Amino acid sequence: MRLGITAAFRRVTEITPDILKKLGIRGLILDLDNTLTTHDNPVPGDGVLDWLDVMKKNNIRLIIVSNNHPPRVKPFADMLGLEFVSEGKKPLTKGFKEAVEKMGLPKKYIAAVGDQIFTDVLGAGLFGVKMLYVDPIEHEKTTFFKVKRKCEKPFLPRKYYNEQEKK
Numbered sequence: 001m002r003l004g005i006t007a008a009f010r011r012v013t014e015i016t017p018d019i020l021k022k023l024g025i026r027g028l029i030l031d032l033d034n035t036l037t038t039h040d041n042p043v044p045g046d047g048v049l050d051w052l053d054v055m056k057k058n059n060i061r062l063i064i065v066s067n068n069h070p071p072r073v074k075p076f077a078d079m080l081g082l083e084f085v086s087e088g089k090k091p092l093t094k095g096f097k098e099a100v101e102k103m104g105l106p107k108k109y110i111a112a113v114g115d116q117i118f119t120d121v122l123g124a125g126l127f128g129v130k131m132l133y134v135d136p137i138e139h140e141k142t143t144f145f146k147v148k149r150k151c152e153k154p155f156l157p158r159k160y161y162n163e164q165e166k167k
């Protein structure tokens with residue numbers, strides 16, 4: 001079972017307007033931690049600022065949905081000039097629902113982007129939007145996360161979008 005991954009990428013910055021066009025995606029619900037930057041890091045990951053600019057210039061609607069708390073999410077989202085939903089409760093659909101209302105786009109044009117199988121991928125599936133999986137920027141060191149990452153293994157993508165295209 002692949003748990004509904006539309007396409008997988010090594011980094012969020014590999015997602016291009018062209019790819020989104022091909023997949024029929026006009027809006028992205030972005031995870032924060034380990035997708036846009038590492039946990040608790042106030043600085044966006046390498047190339048993320050430029051990537052967001054390209055997305056905005058191509059009229060891709062963007063919003064952050066994070067399970068993290070407002071003190072973590074709000075300053076980060078504000079700095080990037082993005083709308084956000086904090087305490088999104090993924091994989092429950094509450095946060096996604098709120099995000100889609102803010103985006104004003106039909107669900108069929110929206111994809112969730114994130115690095116965790118049991119929150120981002122499962123949540124996108126339950127809510128019924130496309131899912132762009134990205135590898136976590138770095139592997140977490142806490143025992144909780146180590147167990148979580150181990151459980152994810154059977155569900156991780158076997159093929160990555162760009163690597164498929166190279167064939």
Ligand SMILES: [Mg+2]
Nearest residue numbers: 031033034115
């Ligand atoms: Mg994450």
